Amino acid sequence: MTELQKRVIDFVRTIPQGKVVSYGQVAVTLGIPRGARQVGWILRGLEGAVEHPWWRVINNEGRITIKGNKHHGPLEQRSRLVAEGIEVTDGFKIAIEKYRYRPKSSISPQLLPM
DNA sequence: GGTTTGACCCTAA
């Protein structure tokens, strides 16, 4: 378990129920402004090894983009989100701006306009 | 060690 992995999990665990964040947002919060892909890579690598609300992380368009691994898939992510009261429109689309979790002042205005 | 791929993001057309 690397430091970065721990920090990702740490932050993901602070996301309140019924809220979501984007991969890029996690990256910025962790201090790697252009490391969205890296975050995705790390989350994929965990594969449920550590318990954390991984389903509250989606892409910046509000879409579920995970391909799925042995433990979790897009269908499960969707049902988990719905179970928390988040509305999922169309197959896998979410009104992210409505549910986005915004921690104090850790987000770059460039990434999150308005 | 170069190339490809990916649970990403942005801009432009």
Next chain:
DNA sequence: ATTAGGGCCAAAC
């Protein structure tokens, strides 16, 4: 709405 291209970084060949 869709496509194309660039940037990003780590893993896997």
